[in-house]
Amino acid sequence: MPVxxxxxxxxxxxxxxxxxxxxxxxxxxLYDYQSTDMSCLSFRQHDVIHVLNKVETGWWDGILGDARGxxxxxxxxxxSAEEAAAQQS
Numbered sequence: 001m002p003v004x005x006x007x008x009x010x011x012x013x014x015x016x017x018x019x020x021x022x023x024x025x026x027x028x029x030l031y032d033y034q035s036t037d038m039s040c041l042s043f044r045q046h047d048v049i050h051v052l053n054k055v056e057t058g059w060w061d062g063i064l065g066d067a068r069g070x071x072x073x074x075x076x077x078x079x080s081a082e083e084a085a086a087q088q089s
Contacts, residue, residue, distance in 0.1 A: 005031035008072040009058030025051040026084035027062070027076035041069030048084045049076065 029047045043049060043064055049071065053061040059070045079087075 005033070006072075006074045008033075009074065024081050026079050026081060027051055027060075027073075028079050028083075028087070029076050031075050033071060033075050035069065035071075037070075039069055041067055041071040043071065043075075046087075048079070048087050050084075051078075 027049050029043045029045050029049065032044050033042060035042045041049070041062060041064055047064055049062040049064045051060055051062045052068075054073070055061075058073050060073045060076075061070055062068070
């Protein structure tokens with residue numbers, strides 16, 4: 001049976017610029033996510049995203065490469081900074 005990506009949480013939070021949390025947190029994408037909103041981050045399965053902020057609605061703010069945006073937290077799993085560094089090298 002094929003694995004389906006989970007349903008994304010609603011609604012997308014209002015974009016805001018905030019200082020990143022001093023403690024680095026990373027996650028790995030479990031599924032592809034293609035955003036249709038300019039404030040959101042698109043990614044592919046296995047991409048490593050630097051998490052900046054988390055909102056209780058299920059949307060997280062993060063950086064992937066040169067892009068920053070909101071993404072659904074139920075599409076990712078938290079990984080250690082060491083694992084993130086190993087995957088990005």
